[in-house]
Amino acid sequence: MAMPLLSKIKKKALRLAEGLELVDFSFGLPYTWALLKGGGKRALGVSMTLPEEIQVYRNSVEEPSLEALIEKTDSLNVIERTLGIAAINAVSQYHLDVSSLPDADAVELVMDFERVAVIGNMPPVVRALRGRGIKTFVFERNPKLWDRETLSDALEYLLLPEVEAVLVSGSALVNGTLEMILDRAKKAELLVLTGPTAQLHPDFVKGTGVTHLAAMKVFNIERAIQKLKLGSFKGFEGESRKYVAAVST
Incomplete structure (x- = not known):
């Protein structure tokens, strides 16, 4: 039996975690987080x-x-899975140098496609795509985030084989759906894992079908943690820089 994707990512992360120490962590809203240190x-x-x-x-x-x-x-x-992904993202960010990576929004990567899927309702992204006349399928699991044009994530299985590009919220790692998405979107030319939860090291998803990681590097760690403790999403974003990393095939 093939090893599940999260198990493969875990195995790679454990190797890179050697010599690193967990300093602090918290399971909370809107984000669970993990802070580590090593080598100064x-x-x-x-x-x-x-x-x-x-x-x-x-x-x-x-x-x-x-x-x-x-x-x-x-x-x-x-809960355990969420903490695990936060820890893996901390390991990834420790080893990932984003200084040479472009500061860009994920939506810029898919503007030249005619049929795009957005998995996890991201209204600014959806508005930008539909404003360009792009046929956009928006899937969301949480009914609280639906609007009149949002599709249930149950329809991903049916519609993903028809799209040319996919923007996937990093929360697909947390809810365990990324593997199915990759399988159903094999015809897509571009599959971008996006958002703060997409802080993975590119080597962790090499060869999976993920083509890009559009995430955020936290530079002002103390202020970011303070704002996370206060439940501030926008405040956390303000202490970070967006970047896009290509994943080698």
């Missing part, structure tokens, strides 16, 4: 928290460490 520098990783996915507030991690959190990345418990 620190890195912050985040993961979107999806309260609608939580069934039981239970966690089997008794002695938190960087390795312990990463080991839970492929757990069926969404």
Whole structure:
């Protein structure tokens, strides 16, 4: 049986986590986060928290460490999975140099396509695409984020084979749907994992079908953590820089 995608990512992250130490972490809204240090520098990783996915507030991690959190990345418990992804993103950000990467929005990558899927309702992105006359399919799992033109994520299975490009919220890692999306969107020329949760190291998704990672590098870590503790999404963004990283095939 083939190893699940999250298990493969976990295995790669554990190798890069050697010598790094977990400094602090928190499961919270709007993001769960993990802070690590090593070699005289620190890195912050985040993961979107999806309260609608939580069934039981239970966690089997008794002695938190960087390795312990990463080991839970492929757990069926969404709290454990969210913490694991935040830890993996912290490891990724520690090793990823974004200084030479372009500061760009994910939407700029797909403006030349005629049929685009947006997975995870992102209104500014959708407005930009439809403003250009691009046929845009918007899928969302959380009914609270639906509007009149939003499609249930159940229709991804049917419609993704028809699109030329896909913008996927990094939360697809958290809810475990990224693997299905990659399988159904094999004909797409571009598949961009986007948002703060897409802080993965490009090598972690090499060969999966993900072509780009459009995420955010946190530079002012102390202020970002303070704003995360205060539940501020926009405040956290203000301490970060967007970047786009191509994933080699």
